[in-house]
Amino acid sequence: MAVVTSYTGSSDPEFKVGQALSIGALKVRSGSVGLSFAGGALLSVEGPAELMLISSGRARLIQGKASAHVPDGAEGFTIETPGVELVDLGTEFGVSVNAAGEADVHVFTGEVEARLPGDEASPGSLVALNTADSRRFASDGASLGSPIGPNDLSLIHISEPTRPRLI
Numbered sequence: 001m002a003v004v005t006s007y008t009g010s011s012d013p014e015f016k017v018g019q020a021l022s023i024g025a026l027k028v029r030s031g032s033v034g035l036s037f038a039g040g041a042l043l044s045v046e047g048p049a050e051l052m053l054i055s056s057g058r059a060r061l062i063q064g065k066a067s068a069h070v071p072d073g074a075e076g077f078t079i080e081t082p083g084v085e086l087v088d089l090g091t092e093f094g095v096s097v098n099a100a101g102e103a104d105v106h107v108f109t110g111e112v113e114a115r116l117p118g119d120e121a122s123p124g125s126l127v128a129l130n131t132a133d134s135r136r137f138a139s140d141g142a143s144l145g146s147p148i149g150p151n152d153l154s155l156i157h158i159s160e161p162t163r164p165r166l167i
Contacts, residue, residue, distance in 0.1 A: 001020070001021060001022055001023060001037065001038055001053060001055065001056050002020075002021045002035045002036065002037045002038070002043075002053055002056070003018065003019065003020055003021070003035065003036050004016060004017055004018065004019040004021065004033060004034065004035060005017065005034040005035065005036045005042070006032070006033070006034035006044075007031065007032070007033050007034070008031050008032055009030055009031025009032055009047075014029070015033055021035070021053060022053070023053050023054060023055065024052070024053060025050070025051075025052055025053075026045075026050075026051045026052070026053055027047075027048075027049070027050050027051075028045050028046070028047035028048065028049045028050075028051070028064065029047050029048055030047040030048065031046075031047055032044055032045065032046045032047065033045050033047075037056050037057065037074075037077065038056035039056045039057045039074050039076075039077060040070070040071055040073055040074030041057070041068060041069070041070045041071075041074045041077035041088070042068065042069040042070075042071075043059065043066055043067070043068050043069075043079075044066060044067050044068075045061075045064065045065070045066045046064065046065040046066070047064065048063075048064060049061070049063060049064020049065060049066065050062040050063045050064060051064070051066070054080075057074075057076060057077050057078065058077070058078045058079075058080065059078075059079055059080070060079070060080040060081070061079055061080070061081055061095060061097050061103075062082070062097065063097050063098070063099060064096070064097060065094070065095070065096045065097075066079065066094070066095055066096075067092070067093065067094040067095070067108075068088055068091075068092065068093055068094075068095075069092045070088040070090055070091055070092070070110075071090070072090055074088075074090075075088060075089050075090045076088065076089075079095055081095065081097050081101070081103035081137065082097065082101035082103070082139040083101060083102070083103060083116075083117065083137045083138055083139045083140055083141040083142070084103055084105075084114050084115065084116055084117075084137040084141055085114070085115040086103075086105060086112050086113075086114055086115075087112065087113040087114075087115060088110075088112055089110065089111040089112065089113060090110050090111070091107060091108070091109055091110020091111055091112055091131075092107075092108040092109045092110060093105060093106060093107045093108055093110070093112050093129075094106050094108065100139060101138075101139025102136060102137065102138055102139060102144070103136070103137045104134070104135075104136050105129060105134060105135050105136075105137070106133075106134040107129045107130060107131055107132065107133050107134070108131070108132075109131050110130075110131060111128060111129065111130050111131075112128075112129045113126055113127075113128060113129075114126065114127040114128075114129060114135065114137065114143075116137070116141040116142075116143065117140075117141040124141065127143060
């Protein structure tokens with residue numbers, strides 16, 4: 001499903017490069033962990049963070065910071081947050097989720113589709129975010145409409161991702 005491609009910043013031996021991870025909870029206490037998903041997406045998670053690996057094309061960021069690089073052919077990779085689903089349409093973006101469940105999203109390049117929750121009476125809406133766009137979403141899915149700058153996010157930016165070999 002996903003393989004650890006890098007681990008830096010802590011002496012905690014919890015992660016090993018090449019380690020295969022299966023569906024389930026993942027806690028990064030400190031440092032950063034690079035993950036390569038079977039579908040081709042690369043994800044970098046900075047601790048402290050809590051992540052749930054759902055499938056080879058989907059993860060849930062409960063709290064913390066992450067950035068994704070989704071190359072051609074891996075479109076559709078999704079990061080869920082408490083209030084919004086972020087569907088990558090072939091891009092590079094970062095997301096930060098705070099303790100209140102608010103998600104700050106910044107698209108470095110490409111396009112992300114933000115899917116806001118809904119119900120039977122009122123289906124959720126879609127928000128398109130393109131290169132250099134940013135947005136804050138509340139934990140209930142409301143778009144707070146306040147654009148944020150990349151300096152506000154302090155996100156990890158995967159500038160030159162390498163495609164690791166999956167084990």
